Amino acid sequence: WLDLIGRKLIHSGELSRMVEEDGIRGVTANPAIFEKAIVETDEYDEQLGQLISQEKKPLDIYEAVAVDDVRAGCDLFRPLFDRLQGKDGFVSLEVSPYIARDTRATVEEAKRFWKLVDRSNLFIKIPANPEGIPAIREATAAGISVNITLIFSTKVYQQVIDAYFAGLEERVQKGQPISQIHSVASFFVSRVDTAVDKLLEQKGNKDLQGKIAVANAKEAYQIFLRSLETDKWKKLEAKGATRQRPLWASTGTKNPAYSDVLYVEPLIGKDTVNTMPLATLKTFNDHGKLAETVTKGADEARAQLAKLRETGIDIQQVC
Template sequence: MTPLDQLTALGQAVWFDYIRRSFTRAGDLQALIDQGVRGVTSNPAIFEQAIAGSDDYDEDIRRLAGENRSVVEIYEALAIEDIRQAADLLRPLYDRTDGRDGYVSLEVSPALAHDTAGTAADAKRLFAATDRPNLMIKIPATPAGIPAIESVIAAGINVNVTLIFSLAQYEAAAGAYISGLEKLHETGRALGQTASVASFFVSRVDTAVDDALEKIGRSDLQGLTAIDNARLAYARFREIFAGDRWDTLAAVGARIQRPLWASTGTKNPAYADTLYVDNLIGPDTVNTLPPATLQAFIDHGRASLTIDKDVSGARSRIAALAEIGIRLETITGQLLEQGVAAFAKPFESLMKSLEEKKDRLSGSGNA
């Protein structure tokens, strides 16, 4: 049994936070699937590194430029092809698990983070264009994104709710999923083929809170908040997906919306490189790992049930932050704003790089 299989046995699915055409076509993704990887996530920053940082896509860029495609159209064509290839490799797992795993995530345009109608329309368009049942559309948990999530779920489209930093955001995301399923059920459609995960960001919380703690000399609380925050979200997950309202949906085939731990690469070199994997393992969860963290866990990670460890202590430590003047809700609000910007910037950079590549590869004598 591989280390990833051990996590599967504990109820946690590992998804891979990376995509690149050569990686997929060379068999590297299939090798990871064989080791126990059960899904793939992507974001604008990952696509920027893949497309702008390699020549994997140059032939297609030249062809698409010759078809007079716009830069945005070229990007979408490249991204959708990558997503389709990954989805096809994961399709046997998707079928074998009856749609529990085997998903690939593609994000709506970062420019739409504050546009409800635009986000919903983009999600529906991308899902139709990709034409794979094991696609999840990533929608950020911004105030505008939450009603879009409900609308997209109500249309029977899988959603990866991204950029969740706070319990309030998490509750809103879960609520949007449940309301969307209720609307989907009202249309008479089956619920079992619509899935969702709630991507709760982890390491960035420690980075921000640790900095605030450093300023007031409270090193005793450093490196704890991110895991505590995630454990409280998991406890809330167990409460939300129980009771009469949820039981009514579950009785007609609805799937729970699993918490997904995101941003789990360790940013502080003083912390263990598997810190945000080892301490967040439990049933009905997903952890999406960047390449370095995935390899670190395979090499020396510890697979044991940890997600519900010391929840009362987590509540006490989160409360202690407020007592010493650190407002977690303010920090997580700032992290959401930064997260939206962090995905918009590489997307803009990618558009610029694609424009340059398009001109170079299709220019007279430059190809």
């Protein structure tokens, strides 16, 4: 997927070209991405002028702009979504970060955005913080497809899986369908190395630098695989449930000393998504190697995480 959206990208035909030629199968976005899109083009000027003249509040203006772009993105990807029977072709819209500490407000905004955009190939992004976990369950139970964002630790990732399962179970208990509900769990990668490398540097440990983020993600994938073997999941799948796919986020390389495809090449595999910044996408298309890799080196990844603990760094606390 492409970690970018914007009116110019859509209206110019560039996003359609990327779908056809670069294999883009969805897009993710957040308020920072929308801010960049608005600042760097005049495509929004007319709408912004109208909204300002109506004395709309800043958050209402942002919402109007974001909803229009996300709806247009959903329409662009709808043929792909239909052709793949809902397996791809999604666009994400994030709930306001201002309500991230309020479970009830998060659920209500998720419901409102879901109704407002009114597209089957929409994901509502909800953060995986303590207040977000119950919101994930409630939104799923309400029939909303959720992209759970800001997952850094495997401990929280397990909570996200459990919340998705619980939401589906609630619908089953009520006799409601679950086959049209989709979910991805956005597990952040490069930022883990950014945080852990600083701690390793302080301890004089260079051996593990640049390795923990991928190891952490590979361990998360093993948790995903194990979740598919549980009786709980098998019962849900028999009712038509779709798998909550791991989505690798924050996959642009931030340390220039590391490979520019470090957070892409080792994490390719079945049922995974990688949402890439435009620069990373171009880099991977230029010289990246496409091969199933996410299950390889699982034991080595586990050993690296164990060595990290031996240094006195607890990744669950860092993340």
